[in-house]
Amino acid sequence: MRGHAALRDAVIAAIALVVVLAIPFLHRSPAFEDFIIRLSAMALFATSLNLLVGNTGMVSFGHGMFYGLGAYVFALTMQMTELSLPVVAIFAVLVTAVGALCVGAICVRLSTDYFAFITLAVQMLFFSVIISWQSFTGGDQGLRGGIPRREIFGFELASQLHLYQFCAVVAVLGLLALRHISASPFGQTLRMIRDNETRASFLGVVLWRARLWAFTIAGAFAGLGGVLAALFVSGAYPELADWPNSGQAIFAVMLGGIDSFLGPVLGAMILLALNDVVTRFTEYHGLVLGLVILAFALGLRRGVLDFLRLAWPGRSR
């Protein structure tokens, strides 16, 4: 049964990937390719956050820290060493995972509200370190000078098409891995903790250990998103680790649907598309975005995908 579901997920991912990769061969649109590149970073970021928020019931306000950490480690290592891109990307994800492990070790034992606040505080501490350590991180100007876009496997990442393909492949593989984790027995354990932590504890689940693992994994995937973001902007900026960025991920999760695996991806899509479309027509995009969010929050009262699944029950999750 589980093998069957995993196969189905892999097939869906493969189809999605083929469609996304085929589009530029039919029609080249720089704006669309741009959108997909940004979406791939944001989708990984938001979905990894949902592993905490939706799956485990841990509301982290500081997820942007790991997005920023991944971006900075990647950009700095690319600038300072001659290593090849995949090696640096893996290194950045590993550093982010270790970072998340350390932050998680102090945070995960706190109860819901305090967990939210301490993750926010740690993120803001990280943010102030970036701002004040000017010689290393470039301070509030961000890390400039570009990222050397070395060729990998015949891919020239300086070309937008190749960056598009690279980001799409990484994002789909990343999402597939996250899907696998959330469907695994470990993922089920996390949902059990969310629904009734006392019962989970009686059944022998070591709560802090499971939470710490979830936190570390989520951090690592946010770091992967950060790597893609750094590639896109060809640098790293403190805004990536600032709290409005964590807020963006939370809104993506909430808009798309907290109980659906693809909800955060849809939410990220809505958020990015809204930003792009609205800024084209008016400089007051906060006003429009705010009204749309209000309509969603007060009208649907849940994310779009969760709403659709409630409206048409009977479909599998």
Place this chain on the structure above:
Amino acid sequence: MDLDALGACLTTSACVVTQTTSGLIVGMLLFLVAAGVTLIFGVLKIVNFAHGTFYMLGGYVAYTAIGITDSYAFAVLSGALAMALFGVLFERVLISRVYGSNVLMQLLVCYAVVLIFDDLVKIVWGPEFHAMGMPAAFQVPPLFIAGGVVPPFYAVLIGIAALIAIVLGVGLSMTRLGKTVRAAALNPQMVSALGVNTTALFAIVFAVGGGLAGLAGALAAPVRSLSPGMGFSILIESFIVTVIGGMGSIAGALVSALLIGMVRGFGTIGFPKFTDGLIYILMIAILLLRPQGLFGRRS
């Protein structure tokens, strides 16, 4: 880091007085905002992410009011009253619809309000910075206390905030309304069953919280510039105050607001670039050692 400068400052009375005053200003304004956050959380268990917006709007309303009447007292009053009214509307129209739903849904509603009003302020008052200027009554030579320079406006501002802190403290512990509010914080169902109109009570709590934030914004207008998005930074700081002091504790909010004010006042001398970092370290330390906050009760 510049510990020598900090040491030199701490040994001269003039520097200590000046930095203490600026710390007190920061702390007292922060207290007025954080008192609302902690009151609203204490009674309604809602984390009001839109509280910075009240502060911002209070400042802008006062800015317009002083332009019309030229009276600073009227400007401050209108800022506070307008935000009290706004608080009630905000609670009735929006927040009352998300009571009992997911915390993140409440966050979403508040954030939408923040976005909307930041842009409305841009439309009404323009995106540029505004300076209210010192009210005419306070354009007098500064006071000298132990060699330190203290503008009289600062002294008045600290005095008003201190007065509000006392009124709030006495009001909550002595008056019937205050006792009802504290009872509702402990057990709203019971208070409702005893015949108190909790719907009105919740609206009053939002009015008081909004009014305090509006007051802080209006009081701060002459010493800080007005800009859209100014509510953002004070919001984060008032959360830190609430967490350090203990969610729901007014006394805790006062102590921790003053603590943060002092860290800001003296931190700018010792660690000019890392003052924010110091505050976050303080918050992390408190959360680890005493998660319920300095004055919070363990739940």
